[in-house]
Amino acid sequence: MIRSSERISSIPFSSIREIFEEANKIEKSGIEITHMEIGRPDFDTPQHIKDAAIAALQQGHVHYTSNSGTIEFREAIAEKLKRDNGITVNPADEIVVTVGCKEAIFNLIFAFVNPGDEVIIPDPSWLEYQYIVKLAGGVPVAVPILEENNFILNPYDVEKNITNRTKLLLINSPHNPTGAVLPKETVSELAKLAIKHDLLVVSDEIYEKIIYDQEKHISIATMPGMFERTVTVNGFAKAYAMDGWRLGYAAGPAELVKPILKVHQYNTSSATSFAQFGGAEAYRGPQSFVEEMVESFDERRRFLVQSLSQMPGVTCVEPKGAFYVFPSFKETGIPSNELAGILLREALIACVPGSAFGEYGEGYIRMAYSTSLEKIEEAMxxxxxxMQNLMQRSTLSK
Ligand SMILES: Cc1ncc(COP(=O)(O)O)c(C=O)c1O
Structure with a gap:
């Protein structure tokens, strides 16, 4: 019998996909489900971005590009990093364009993590981080982020988990799945820790533009002494509704970007040529689309937080960014994967059990509000x- 490698057999399939498939089965029987499980905007990519990619195709941009990405696109990214984030990079050798932000993270982990190296990851977090680290032979070290702290990563907890094997600290703000946004003081404390313990920092900023209530996104690369030890990763999936375009990048000092480029060369060679023209237009063209989308997300966020907070057995921290709420169902005493099944079958809502995001996600459910307000209202x-029923049953059984 031909078996897959031990490396890959130790990694599960994504549980988000499992829920999606179960929901699809229910839908095939003619019942409508509200999809709150998949993390992508429900908007179409803006027309001017599509036009740029179509024009590129028609002009014959159908071949491999430079491994790093076209120079025009890298220049557009460098301009954006300067303008929006205050990060100065040389487009010649400090940016590598990748097939989605995910490829940037994958390449980075493979470029820097030796077997046994420890990588600090907030728990809960986007599930891919820990599996990519495991695939590379590294050891993911979970640092809990807690509801009572509004899911903000606590630098003190990070420091407690640093050992002489710690190589890398991974941060994500705004955060998936909690929607937490790291305040400037926390970013500054984390930066000091990284310098003190000589850590490489990966800052996943894919949700930076989806932010509410005048919160400010801070790039850790701009903190004193941090540029040389930070790789900023980002992509176009969320802010520009371009998830299917598969476009992202890693940016940082040339010494850190070079090994990432090497993995990228053996992985995908280059991101899709004409998609890169769309990406350049996304950064250089009008930004009104992003503002309108965020306004719409904000309306849904407010409605959801209010509805969930009024539900029996549920508490809900108000997320400050991204498009997820992460309510607690701990009061019900029901494990989150069971609860996700109940919500799917009885309330016809597909969402993700918090346990899929790490041990400390147990007791929570991630609901993406990247679906219309009308559908969210019906779902609630x-x-x-x-929920009323579940709580009555749990009181009776006590
Ligand atoms: C935190 C985080 N980083 C990265 C990604 C992946 O982005 P991309 O689609 O550009 O690969 C996601 C997608 O859900 C995400 O939630």
Whole structure:
């Protein structure tokens, strides 16, 4: 029998996909489900971005590009990093364009993590981080982020987990799945820790533009002494509704970008040629689309937080960024994967059990509000009696 490698057999399939498939089965029987499990905007890519990619195709940009990405696109990224984030990079050798932000993270981990090296990852977090680290032979070290702290990573908890094997600290703000945004003081404390313990920092900033209530996104690379030890990764999936375009990048000092480029060369060679023209237009063209999308997300966020907070058995921290809420169902005493099943079958809402994001996600559910307000309203109306029922049953059994 031909078996897959031990490396790959130790890694599960994504549980988000499992829920998506179960929801699809229910839908095939003619019942409509509200999809709150998949993390992508429900908006179309703006027309001017599509036009730029179409024009590129028609002009014959159909071949491999430079491994690093076209120089025009890298220049657009460098301009954006300067303008929005205050990060100065040389487009010649301090940016590598990748197939999605995910490829940037994958390449980075493979470029820097030796077997046994420890990587600090907030828990809960986007599930891919820990599996990519494991695939590379590294050891993910979970640092809990807690509801009572509004899911803000606590630098003190990070420091407690640093050992002489710690190589890398991974941060993500705004954060998936909690929507937490790291305040400037926390970013500054984390930067001091990274310098003190000589850590490489990966800052996943893919949700930076989806931010509410006048919160400010701070790039850790701009903190004193941090540029030389930080790789900033980002992409176009969330802010410009370009998830299917598969476009992202890693940016940082040339010494850190070079090994990432090497992995990228053996991985995908280059991102899709004409998609890169769309990406350049996304950064150089009008930004009104992003503002309108964020306004719409904000309206849904407010409605959801309010509805969930009024539901029996549920508490909900108000997220400050991204498009997820991460309510607690701990009061029900039901494990989160069971609860996600109940919500799917009884309230017809597909969402992700918090346990999929790490041990400390247990007791929570991630709901993406990248679906229309109208659908969210209907979903909440169906969910209320389900929760009422669950809480009555749990009181009776006590
Ligand atoms: C935190 C985080 N980083 C990276 C990604 C992947 O982005 P991309 O689609 O550009 O690969 C996601 C997608 O859900 C995400 O949530």
């Amino acid at each position: 109306t169906r969910m209320y009696p389900v």
